[in-house]
Every structure is written in structure tokens, then in C-alpha cells.
Amino acid sequence: MRGVVPKVKKQMGLKKKMNRLLFSTMIPMACLLVILLLIFWQYAGQYNKLSENLAVSSKFNLSFKDELDLEMYYLAIGSKEASELDDVLGQVEDAQNIMEKLRQNTYHASGVKCLNSLDAYLDNLKKRMVQLMEIKEYDRRMEFMDSNIRIITGLIMQEMQNYIYNESMYLVQVETSLTHRVKILISGMAVLLLATLGILMRRSFRLTGGIIRPVTEMLDKVKKVGRGNFDVLPVSAEIVEIEELDQGINKMAHRISGLLENVRQEKEMQHLTELQLIQAQVNPHFLYNTLDTIVWLIEGGMTDDAVEMISSLSIFFRTSLSKGNDIIPLSEEKRHTLSYLEIQQFRYRDILEFELSIPKELDGIQVPKLSIQPLAENALYHGIKNRRGKGKITITGREEADAIVLTVSDNGQGMTPERLHEVQEAIRTGERAGFGLAAVAERIALYYGPGYGMTISSKEGEGTTVELRLGKNIQPKS
Structure with missing residues (x-):
């Protein structure tokens, strides 16, 4: 039939x-x-x-x-x-x-x-x-x-x-x-x-309805495209000119969507490349300082500390590599950060204390690699080392609806209001010099989109707190 x-x-x-x-x-x-x-x-x-x-x-x-x-x-x-x-x-x-x-x-x-x-x-x-x-x-x-x-x-x-x-x-x-x-x-x-x-x-x-209705629908469609929603449907119209105009808008939306997808992919590749370059630059320097400390421990007869430090170094590089994956479980990022802090504690045992308290229930959630460790490194070099006496880095995590919130805080030197404003602007605009907070914030925005990201607060002489808001769902990339 x-x-x-x-x-x-x-x-x-x-x-x-x-x-x-x-x-x-x-x-x-x-x-x-x-x-x-x-x-x-x-x-x-x-x-x-x-x-x-x-x-x-x-x-x-x-x-x-x-x-x-x-x-x-x-x-x-x-x-x-x-x-x-x-x-x-x-x-x-x-x-x-x-x-x-x-x-x-x-x-x-x-x-x-x-x-x-x-x-x-x-x-x-x-x-x-x-x-x-x-x-x-x-x-x-x-x-x-x-x-x-x-x-x-x-x-x-x-x-x-x-x-x-x-x-x-x-x-x-x-x-x-x-x-x-x-x-x-x-x-x-x-x-x-x-x-x-x-x-x-x-x-x-x-006739006016046949003009106003599709024009209104096309206006709504253009507004959706302006808000980033490119999943638009064709508008039904009895007038040829309006039909052709709608087809032009649909083609424009599809082309913009394709261009933005290309930009996103290129930006993602750029971030992956930058991440690899950062690892290639930072790891040898970090490795040199760590090996120097290990030699000093051995020469000082502190072999147990040296073995423990070598074990932490092994864990640090193993999680750094992560089989080439940029998305890893939160448990691996925790181990990576923990090993980094343990190594640094051997070097700065007189000034550094840390506490890592993230619930085990969050261990299986996938997160971008190097989300927490750079924040701990930033807290150490720009907060703890610049204050008199011993300081503490505290890393916590909690669950909020469809998101997780990771917090890295220190009681170090803190920042002046002017410097805090510069850092916040760098995070907002993505402007950065070298690898730091803005790089982490930009990668989070790339993977999660609006509603997620980084916030920072600081008070001179009291310390700094950086908070990451990450989604529970992210698409792993190999």
C-alpha cells in the first residue's frame, strides 16, 4: 500500500x-x-x-x-x-x-x-x-x-x-x-x-500573519544562535522570500556552529599541546630539585626518607603520564597532588604542612588532569614561601547537586587587592603568562562550559582560597 x-x-x-x-x-x-x-x-x-x-x-x-x-x-x-x-x-x-x-x-x-x-x-x-x-x-x-x-x-x-x-x-x-x-x-x-x-x-x-509569524520565529532563532544554541529548525512559510531568508539563517547557523566547533577543537589541541610542553618543562626542573634532595638525604644517612621520597616521585610521574590521557579519575589527581606535596614537604619541612581531605565517594568522578596540583604548587610558591614561619595548605572537596567543589586554601602571604584584581581579571579573560591559575580556569571552561570554573579570594597577610566548580560528567579524551 x-x-x-x-x-x-x-x-x-x-x-x-x-x-x-x-x-x-x-x-x-x-x-x-x-x-x-x-x-x-x-x-x-x-x-x-x-x-x-x-x-x-x-x-x-x-x-x-x-x-x-x-x-x-x-x-x-x-x-x-x-x-x-x-x-x-x-x-x-x-x-x-x-x-x-x-x-x-x-x-x-x-x-x-x-x-x-x-x-x-x-x-x-x-x-x-x-x-x-x-x-x-x-x-x-x-x-x-x-x-x-x-x-x-x-x-x-x-x-x-x-x-x-x-x-x-x-x-x-x-x-x-x-x-x-x-x-x-x-x-x-x-x-x-x-x-x-x-x-x-x-x-x-x-498575509501579515504569514509575514510576522515566520519573521518572529526567525528572530527567536537568531536570538538562540546568539546565545550559542545552533540546533535550529526550519521555519514554515508560504512566502518565497521569507523561506529563502530562513534557509540563509539556517546555513549561517550551521556554518557558525562548524566554525566554533573547529575553534573549540583547535583550542583543545592547543591546551593539550601546552599541557605537554608544561610537563616537558616543569618535570625536569622539579626532577632535578627532587633528585638533589634525595642525594642529600642519602648522604645524610636518612635512607628511609630517601626511599619514601623516591616512592612519592614514582607515583608523581606515573600519574603525570596517565597513559597520555588528559581526563583522569579524581582519585589519580588526588594521588598526583599528594605525591607532589609529600616530595615538597621533604624539601620544605620547616615551613610546609598540608591536609588533603576529599571524600572517597568522589574518587570515580572524571576530572581534567592537573586541576589540583598546579593550585597546590601556586599556594606553596606564592603563599607559604613568602611568609614567616610554618604555613599550611588545605585541600577539600564536597558534592553539590550535579557538581563537585574542590577547594585549595593556604594561610600564606595572600595578595593585595590590586594583585587579586589582576589575577581575577586574568582568570576571567584567559590572559596568562606561563602556567598558572588562568590556565586551569580556561581548561575547566573548555571542558565544562558556563556555570563551572574557578573563583579566587585572598586577603593580604591571611592567605588565599581557590575554589574549583567541576561538573560530574565529562567526556574523556585519549
Whole structure:
């Protein structure tokens, strides 16, 4: 059975998203605006045609009856020749052309009906005009004129007034319909505008959320990287630019992590090299002085002391080598320090006493080699030897939660506040000249990281106390 392929979110560029948001909100509004303009254009055309019809029909109705009745009167009484009838008939034909023009712009049924009646009246008028000219007697002509011509022109005038009235009422209907439709369209535009604004706000919130959320996550990621946490996860984003920015941050974090790891390894190798150089330089000098003391003991007949001193020297060098390991059990570091102090006590028996009191329960904990012995050496040469009378070096250990605390204290010369500040700054910055407290502090920071290290306190004339805080877990390196 095939596995279900997870649905991948479609990614889109920020510019494309903005254009899509703009078009999705503007196109509906533009369509409504076009529809509104089309409706206005349609009704404006109808309004103009109706207005033109009213103007033409009103002008026609003002003069047609009076002018035509007067011309026919002149023909009836003989003031004009019968040959001039064609000119008067031409006026009727002009009126028929006007009716045809009005018909082209008339859409209302009542208006069309009026125009049909007017056409019929005009055709009848033309016939009556011809009949009038065929009558020879004056009295009959005048009677025919009154009972036919004037009555027909009166009917034409009355029917034209009906047409004007119908067109006026239709114009009112057009205005009312236009107003109603505009109101409906405006209401629809308002509803669509609200809906569009709602969609716009929803999409805007979604777009801003699609920007703010991943940017906030990337900001948190950068802060984590700044705090030294390079185990970062990719941020999910629907915008291509943010995705690329996140990929760049991830690559940067991985590169920084790799560079820091290289620096750490190089620093560790440097410390190992320095440790080997220190052992190569210090041990021969220490060995020379110890052998010189052994010779002096033998020459003085103190063979038991010489044997004991040789035994301590053997233990000292055996633990110094530690099969090349830089991480050793605390029990070996204790033996190494104890053998060193025993050897030095033979040389400085008049001024040196020591006490090493570290619980056996801590013996199995792994610690960096040369963590305690350099502190004892420092206490001897910079504390005990610089005071009058006998001094004492005390080494203790205790357990605290996930750490152990080792303390090396002496009641020697101590340090002035200025010198203490210099030493504390050297420990804090890692600045050191030769092998001393700062070297031990830096190696502890290298192996254990933040939360562990060295603190030192001292008072001139009273002594110095150095405290090491080490973790219970450390990775041994061969």
C-alpha cells in the first residue's frame, strides 16, 4: 500500500501575493463601476431621445395648425392659386417626416399609438385638402374647410398633445426607474464594498500573519544562535522570500556552529599541546630539585626518607603520564597532588604542612588532569614561601547537586587587592603568562562550559582560597 503524500503548501512571492490581494479586491469594484456607467449611459441615451422628442413635438404643436389652417383658408377664398396646393401638401409631408423621426426615438406603446393616429390624420388631411380644391363653389368650400380641414388639424393638435403628455410621463418613469436602479446598484456596491473590505481584511491579516509569524520565529532563532544554541529548525512559510531568508539563517547557523566547533577543537589541541610542553618543562626542573634532595638525604644517612621520597616521585610521574590521557579519575589527581606535596614537604619541612581531605565517594568522578596540583604548587610558591614561619595548605572537596567543589586554601602571604584584581581579571579573560591559575580556569571552561570554573579570594597577610566548580560528567579524551 502506497503511503499518502503529504500536502505541500503552495509558496508564492511577496510581490505576487500583494498583486493578487490588490486584484482580488479591485476587480469586483471595477466591474460594478462599469455596470453603473453602462446603466447611466443607457438611461442618458433614452433621456436625451425623450427630451429631443418633446422638443420637436412641442415645436410642431405650436405652429402646425395655425399655419396650415391659414394656408388652406387662402386657397379656399382664392387668395392663392390652386397650383400652390403642392406647397401646402409639402408642409403635411414635412409633418409626416417629423412623425417618422419621432417614431424612431419612441419606445412607449402609448406614444407609438399616438404617432400611428397622427399618421392617419395626416394622410386624411392630404386627401381632404385635395378634395377642398376640387370644390368650385365658395360657400361649399368654406363649409368643407370648417367641417373637415379645421377639425382634422384640431385632432392632430390634440393627438400631438396626447403624445407630448405620454412622452412626458414616460420620461418621468425613466427617471424613476433610473433612480431606483441606481439606488439598488449603490446598495449592491455598498454590500460588495463591505464584503470586499471583509475579504481584504481577512487576506491582509493572513498575509501579515504569514509575514510576522515566520519573521518572529526567525528572530527567536537568531536570538538562540546568539546565545550559542545552533540546533535550529526550519521555519514554515508560504512566502518565497521569507523561506529563502530562513534557509540563509539556517546555513549561517550551521556554518557558525562548524566554525566554533573547529575553534573549540583547535583550542583543545592547543591546551593539550601546552599541557605537554608544561610537563616537558616543569618535570625536569622539579626532577632535578627532587633528585638533589634525595642525594642529600642519602648522604645524610636518612635512607628511609630517601626511599619514601623516591616512592612519592614514582607515583608523581606515573600519574603525570596517565597513559597520555588528559581526563583522569579524581582519585589519580588526588594521588598526583599528594605525591607532589609529600616530595615538597621533604624539601620544605620547616615551613610546609598540608591536609588533603576529599571524600572517597568522589574518587570515580572524571576530572581534567592537573586541576589540583598546579593550585597546590601556586599556594606553596606564592603563599607559604613568602611568609614567616610554618604555613599550611588545605585541600577539600564536597558534592553539590550535579557538581563537585574542590577547594585549595593556604594561610600564606595572600595578595593585595590590586594583585587579586589582576589575577581575577586574568582568570576571567584567559590572559596568562606561563602556567598558572588562568590556565586551569580556561581548561575547566573548555571542558565544562558556563556555570563551572574557578573563583579566587585572598586577603593580604591571611592567605588565599581557590575554589574549583567541576561538573560530574565529562567526556574523556585519549
